[in-house]
Amino acid sequence: MSLFPTYNRFPLTIVSGEGTNVTDDKGNTYLDFVSGIAVCNLGHRPPEVQSALEKQLGELWHVSNLYQLPKQEQAANLLTEATNLDYVFFCNSGAEANEAAIKLARKHTQRETIVTFKQSFHGRTFATMSATGQEKIQQGFGALLPTFEYLPFNDEKAVNELEGDDIAAIMVEVVQGEGGVVPGTKAFLEAVQQKCEELGALLIIDEVQTGIGRTGAPFAHQLYNLDPDIVTSAKGLGSGFPVGAMLGKEKLVDAFSAGSHGTTFGGNPLASTAVCATLETIFDESFLEDVQSKGEWLRSQLEEDLLPLSLVKEVRGKGLMIGIQLEEEAIPLVHKLRENGLLAVVAGPKVLRLLPPLNVTKDEMTKAVSIMKQVLQEHSSLQNV
Incomplete structure (x- = not known):
């Protein structure tokens, strides 16, 4: 290993991505609600950006x-x-x-x-x-x-x-x-x-x-x-x-x-x-309006499904920048979510952060909420045993 150890890397090697989905070197697929930490706002390899870059590469x-x-x-x-x-x-x-x-x-x-x-x-x-x-x-x-x-x-x-x-x-x-x-x-x-x-x-x-x-x-x-x-x-x-x-x-x-x-x-x-x-x-007006409505829907679903859990204190954010404040360290749950097919990241020790692509679909958001609910419920049950 010739790299300075400046990152606490997850045991995951992503080899391909398209839209909201990425695939690792073992063939497992994940919903990516990290987006390179708010970088891939149009998902992975958006066609409009890729085609423009390919044309420019030839010039x-x-x-x-x-x-x-x-x-x-x-x-x-x-x-x-x-x-x-x-x-x-x-x-x-x-x-x-x-x-x-x-x-x-x-x-x-x-x-x-x-x-x-x-x-x-x-x-x-x-x-x-x-x-x-x-x-x-x-x-x-x-x-x-x-x-x-x-x-x-x-x-x-x-x-x-x-x-x-x-x-x-x-x-x-x-x-x-x-x-x-x-x-x-x-x-x-x-x-x-x-x-x-x-x-x-x-x-x-x-x-x-x-x-x-x-x-x-x-x-x-x-x-x-x-x-x-x-x-x-x-x-x-x-x-x-x-x-x-x-x-x-x-x-x-x-x-x-x-x-x-x-x-x-x-x-x-x-x-x-x-x-x-x-x-x-x-920057298209209808695209941005869609982001606002998606963000409101996702936060409301997370509040409905997660706030009843004693582990969860608050769901907050703007648009598709969402933080889930927990009563305990968040990183173990990031690992559990990954094991269940959802990539998330922390924002401080006790906050789960969700940053899906802005063109995420409602089906993808529904699936992500379902995974989060299941993982947090199971974690809460284990903590109460």
Whole structure:
């Protein structure tokens, strides 16, 4: 084994996938309600994205960002047309998008402090690890960057009491993903926006996991009528092709002039092709309405079947981003679900997280709920023996 052991890997080798289904090297099939952790928002190998990439593979893979890239312009236009933002910087991941957001905020405001929230997750580079409000992510790496402050999530009072003339931005997730699938309240998120206006700070919304239709809107902040200065995106942006993006308002454009930031691979022809093919499908209004209705149906079924169990405390989320809060550790149940043909993942120690493809069918959701009910019932029965 020549890989650094940076992942606790499951005993599963997936060799093929199509739609919501994947197959392992032993021929077993599974319903994939992980989707690469909110990456495969159109399922595995969506035909519209695959055909576009195959065509692009026969034309051009990569050229430098020093040249004009029409497909990149098209991808940027799709993002700005779906938001109140004006410019896009393409990179390769969510962490890189958040790095760009942090740099842009500090350069534009000429201030240094970025306020984030406890239990947030913004990445594992040094700046984004420092922005992340979780000690387990930060342990062992020595002194963090000192220009980050952390407030309690969903605490309006803490936001309202925030003061300082060196605050460049407040950075927030509309729904904390790795922190437990915890939606922000409308009052809290509005307080964050108001405080940014009061302090002359920028509002940065990390939509790496919540964006690209996952919550039933192009971006989750739109469900709350928020008006961010910067939005970051990745994961579902390219249907599995590595790509990230930072979107910003027109007033910020001068701070990211030529030479101020860059990337070798960001937004290259292959990445931009994947983005265009993905967004042209997901940003369709009827598609997004369908995601909202599926999410409401799935949460209601999970509440009906699972909340009666003493093991289950709460079912929460937005759209097809769902967390099931348990009374005990969730990872043993992830293993049991896998053994019964359903892939899920945790979001913190006691939360089961479901992230099915956005085009999941009702039959597939019904099957997933049935598997969950059976596994959790059996587990509860064993615990009560």
